[in-house]
Amino acid sequence: MSKTGTGFELSSQSNIQRRNLLKLMGGGAALLAGGGLLSGRAFAQDKTVAFWGTATLDIGEKWQEFAKKNGVLPEFTDNGNDVGPVVARLAAGNANDLFDVGGFQGGAEGELARQGLIVPWDVSKIPNYESVWQWAKDIPYLKHDGKQFGIPTVVNADSIIYRPDKLGKVDSYGVIFDPKLKGRVAMEDAWINSAVFTAMYLKESQNAPIVEPGNLTESELGLVMEFLIKHKRDGQFRTFWNGWEQGVQLVANEEVDAMTGWEPIVYEGRKRGLQVEYASPVEGYEGWGNNTVLLKGAQDRGAADAAHEFVNGLLGGFYGCELGQSRGYLVPTDNNVAYATANPSEYPVEAVQKLGDHVKAKFGGKVYWQNCRPDNFQLYEEWWQRLRNA
């Protein structure tokens, strides 16, 4: 899930341009060095890691500062976020030749590991891994055959955005399917989210025989999607929304009174003077994460150690503070607060602490994890098509 745009500043620099620029700079510097114009000291920071991640993970110009602190300069390339093309490019394309570390939506790790496209991390080489919160370490999908294939890098949990002035207090996904709100609610235009939310509601509030909302069996999926199709046919949904600005507009222009979605939309709505709240549903939150994986190509090229240093840096505090400030996302470690405390002029400690506490509180209750690659993922698409056509 690419959840960009929290109202904070976003990096507009093209990653491809940046990579090319770095290459050009590298080439130019090599020429100068070859000519004896630059001393060896100028290349003290000579380790790079090609990081192929969801755009959400990019901190733009701040990577230079990251490199100074951690001794590894990431060359970031946006992977487009859709796991289908990402997996295909790893399996049949040249992604493993180009990139060292992947930053992917959680769920595909097992499959990538089975195909030998990613290799396990050696957490003993990632000292900061110790600081990762236990519930984040327990995210399903991170391990395969007992080995650590994913390192949790960004986590959060989603639920319902709603208007208390219209609906009072909302504490259940039932509001999304309430016939009294026909045409006044919306969900996201993606099975990866909407199927999970619906499954959570059916499991927790309707006692439907669903074991794992993030990984539905064929019959569970049928149950969930038939339920959605019925409600769509009844005209329950105003629309299925896509992307940050569309989500904000639905709330800001009073198109809906409740919708499943991302918490930053609530903050944006409030900024625009609206009374909007984020529900803490009895059925729980939908947790999601972006996890970093070590691509096999990195190991083959002898870049695995640099990759470990890079990931250790991601968990070191600076990256967490920067990502929290620029995008409102959380790296699940106390190192963020430690870094902010040590560098109060860079990041306000209270804000860093508050973000961490807020997300932690969500994970204190029930959470079902979003899964970009459920076992029946092809069937999910087929059902989603049926829903579209219903």
Add this chain to the structure above:
Amino acid sequence: MKIFPAAPAALMSAPVLAIALLGIAPLVVVVAWSFWAWDPSTYWIKPELSFAGYAAILEAGRWTVILSTMFKAALTAIICLLIAYPTAYAVQFLASRRLAMIMLALMTIPFFTSYLIRSFSWRLVLGRTGVINTFLQDIGLTSAPIDWLLFSDFAVIVGLVASYLPFATFPLILSMQRVDPVLISAARDLGAGFWTVLRTVLLPLTRSGIFAGFLFVFVMAVGSSTEVQMLGGAGASIVSVMISDVMRVANFPLAFAISTVVLVVIFGLVLIGDRRLGLARLFEDRSQ
């Protein structure tokens, strides 16, 4: 200046090569790969003859998306032509040169901004608290917002027409420029009224422009997705959205098969149009 016989071929070779490499070759690859089998072990395709992609088009109502896309695109093209024809007529035959330039410039202004913004702005116009609903309620015509103005097929067609109208207008202007004004004057001198001139002179002579305008809009509407995703109802789909859904689960043969079906329809349309309506005439040398 004497032109050697080999010169035209030499001049043509570069663009022909460019079209072959950049246009035709990828399409040939798409068509060929649509008959390959999906390989779950590599998440890619393997060179084994398979019709699974085409069979899957018949499942989950995908073929209805293709049909509804064609219908929406055709409707958009027809509405664009209905608006563009009088516009082109005014530009070519009624307006002064200066006014014609202003009209053409006005038509291109929406393109100064991105297609995303263009579509998004319609949400602000057609929404519950949008310009139209507010106006209708202010003047007392409605007591509550009209919901179907936004997130409906109506909104999608409005968005598509607004996006692609100039692509119908410009070929029509081009074809009207090729109409000899003497023919119109002669018809009028013989007593033909406006509608008779339109029916017997103008429409037959601008057939190729009408078809070119239709084709441009149709093709662009078939390939659009933003208008549907921004303005359509819950889960509204169009071919490009469906392909995107399918690519998300790495079902490449199906994505290629859907693309091939659309390609065949569009190429068929071009061939039929050229044969029956003389599309190529639009590009013929005037002096011939």
